[in-house]
Amino acid sequence: MYKAPVDDISFTLKHVAGLKPALDSGAFGDLGEDLVDAILAEAGRFASEEVAPLYKIGDEHGAVLKDAAVTTPPGWRALYRNWIDGGWNALSGPEEFGGQGLPTMLGVAALEMWNSAAMAFGIGPTLTMGAVEALDKHASEALKAKYLAKLVSGEWMGTMNLTEPQAGSDLAALRSRAEPAGDGTYRIFGQKIFITYGEHDFTDNIIHLVLARLPDAPAGTRGISLFLVPKFLVNDDGSLGARNDVFCSGLEHKLGIHASPTCTMIYGDGFQGAAPGAIGWLIGEENKGLACMFTMMNNARLCVGMQGVAVAEAATQKAIAYANERRQGKASDYAGSGMAPIVHHPDVQRNLLTMTALTQIARAISYSCAHAIDLARVSAGDQAAHWRDRANLLTPLAKAFSTDVGVDVASLGVQVHGGMGFIEETGAAALYRDARIAPIYEGTNGIQAIDLVARKLPLGGGEHVHRYIAELKRIADEVRTSNLQGFGRTAETLDRALDDLTEATRFLQKLLADGRLDEAQAGATPYLRLISLAAGGAYLARGGLAEQNRIALCRFFAENLLGEVSALKDRVIDGAESLAAAGKTLISA
């Protein structure tokens, strides 16, 4: 069973990602490291003791649809109510609407724990927080007054309605439409698919944020507007009014996260004899819906990245525990009687160390992204711009690298369990199933890689990424001059990896400058992994510099896993031509 790694999380926040600058800014009142630790400990307790025990029934039972109503698995509604009663939904919500306004770093650390305990649980509130952010930034005061406090407390949940059957990664193809009713409201029509927690029994009302086109809106992404569509209309006194014309017509039968209802939502089809048209309110300006949605998407991407970290952590814990219990064969360093616990076998150790290192790296990158978001919020002027750029740079890494790690580590976790790993009762297989969605939703990892190369490398006139690399270089320098024992060739391999990163970065920037976008895109995925591994190596080293007992893992990573970076660089620089040549053969006549 999952046990929240509160010490590891606290260490990474404080000594790797850098919690102190955010606390010292004064923007978070008298929040100090001790209070942060107390909050983490309590979140860890809730995740381990309240959420994790309901994982299995959630996976086995799943969400069930009947007569347009979705029932969550036994115990899950009560779990959610306890969770919001504990104030966890409001953790990083705006104080004006009852939130605790705590740093994003703390929010994502807690989020990691909910997701480790049960990813199908953790994903729901993520969407609510996205809705809170979009409303807080873009909605009218009237809408905020009516909806925000209840979304911040978790009394109501929010959803994001983007995808339609023909419009996934490419929202330009979106067809849902919104007609002005003449009274300031709109009538929404259309079908949305893959809507996470689109319908459920956790809360009495559900607030849908829906992308749709106004009449005569321009084609493509510049003709999309964002609307708020509540499941139940809300009276001026806050009580619930009539049922709106939106309903769930189907649940997807998914590989994993079974307890999370993935809904097909029908807007404006005359549900239960209503006059057709779901009543909605415009958020932000007409035809600027995508910009509003991106507000919540950036945050949602980091949150999905936390799912990658979370499932990797859960899989690693489970595998290490199993490897210490399960006995097979002899091992030279095992002096006990009978068969040795398999954790003594070097090949098993390789799997477990790979899992541990990748998990810690993904966590460090993701928390560093949250750190940048916090510092952008508490800073002004150039500093704010610097940290905004940093957050933008790290978001695709946090999302894509962490979720790839989630899949890879969960797969290794199954492997460490041997035959038991393939049996569902062990739980390792369920993590392998759950993990697989995270590289896909909130923008596939391929899209993240293209975003990184095409939109993030040009930040700060192309210099922001080099400033970041320079910071990482200084960590390698510190290792070299530290005189600490046990780092082995860490400084040397890290230096080389960062040089490779610089070379690949300049190469891609040159391609962009020359307008050779296809070649840049061809190198995007290996580049994302390259920068993530190099940054990850530096973050592990920073951890080792701060705490002696972390050096061994840092060295294992530097001497066993970081070498991949050189091949990735070659792939970025030399791979595009052969990819294009061979790629043509894939296209059907």
Added chain:
Amino acid sequence: MYKAPVDDISFTLKHVAGLKPALDSGAFGDLGEDLVDAILAEAGRFASEEVAPLYKIGDEHGAVLKDAAVTTPPGWRALYRNWIDGGWNALSGPEEFGGQGLPTMLGVAALEMWNSAAMAFGIGPTLTMGAVEALDKHASEALKAKYLAKLVSGEWMGTMNLTEPQAGSDLAALRSRAEPAGDGTYRIFGQKIFITYGEHDFTDNIIHLVLARLPDAPAGTRGISLFLVPKFLVNDDGSLGARNDVFCSGLEHKLGIHASPTCTMIYGDGFQGAAPGAIGWLIGEENKGLACMFTMMNNARLCVGMQGVAVAEAATQKAIAYANERRQGKASDYAGSGMAPIVHHPDVQRNLLTMTALTQIARAISYSCAHAIDLARVSAGDQAAHWRDRANLLTPLAKAFSTDVGVDVASLGVQVHGGMGFIEETGAAALYRDARIAPIYEGTNGIQAIDLVARKLPLGGGEHVHRYIAELKRIADEVRTSNLQGFGRTAETLDRALDDLTEATRFLQKLLADGRLDEAQAGATPYLRLISLAAGGAYLARGGLAEQNRIALCRFFAENLLGEVSALKDRVIDGAESLAAAGKTLISA
């Protein structure tokens, strides 16, 4: 839906693995390439048209246990009967007992197709063929006469009963026992787990091969004997007699291959009021059971490797088809109207080409292993020894590399499908689930890697592997001198990869010579991947030399994927010390 890639399979047999020397030996009568193609075409038709349509119901329905009887999914029994009626079970069985005695190369090619169509179907006959091989080599004439013809035809199926709860990878811990009954038979007692097709409704009788200990047998692996235990006793006229005291007490609830019943088998518990003790017959000599079992395990390892190839092929086909249908976004080289099929996007092409290349490499390695088995069979003296060594060398590659490829390619297949990949109806997710068992059973891939390093590198006084590398080197030379267009830097990268392979090989051989076994084991897994990628690059090049339209993929592999080899070499040579240092931290106090 899966369509058997008969042309690709035929090409790989003929031009990459080398079918001709086996045919030319005369050991297979007048079997020529044309007849081979006709057999492949008919197997492909059966796999595509008969097996594949039953995949989905097999996955959804699964095998069901009631009152110790297992029912396979609707249609599966009839499928199996049709399949044996077509003579497919007898394909490479011994002619003396009604088999067609065809080359192993043809057998594994057909096996690939059954497994691509439905891995849960393909695994059953694999075990029967293992039982055939063990009986053919080690059983008494009386046992052969009674059982072999019906196992060869598929009228009865066979099983392998090794694993017990405490004895998986380490069979020394095995506890099942066999008591001599005084009449030449034995009474078997014990519990076996993870028994594939241990009970089912395909056939009227099931022939279990069971490892157990005789009274006073030595401890460890030298005290294990092999027994034949039929579900129903067989009368001298071949008719079925009394029900034996063996039954299925449970089915595992597995991640994938749901239609394949994974049974807990109870021997000697007085099933249905019988006098306790399952009646069994000794196969081979007392206490030499493991040697007999290894006969079938080597073959079974190649067969499991084919499952890796098979699931990778199925996933690749599905992903390429989807990428040609699904439209999202614009692409510079797409001149049609509306959104471009996603196959036009470079990042999608990278995924698809990676899938295609890895699948072809795994196939080439596995067929080359089968080729060596065939040539060992038809050769004499030094030649036979040479090919036996080659088969032994390639078996762990065929098993472990191919099944790792199966998992990785199935995972990429889900990714290419985007959100639809996570939905079970698409079928991509089912392949991702099925694929995950193959790196585990028949010896985990970690065990394969250790087998490769500890037992296979020393073959031929340590020189066999270097002769193999020299053969691969000659392919790189041919590319260099071929003057064929389009190979790019293939010769250069392949040469470098093979040099890395030589260096890593000599390093490990030195460790073995020095008795530094832990360090050798620490490098085993990266070494197995290193030799597989280097060999795979050479096999792709051999394909390119034979057929111009295969050059582009060869170059893509050489310039995009082969670079990993250098990092793997470093991991083999420099990784053990840091692994050992960090590994200690994983061990619970």
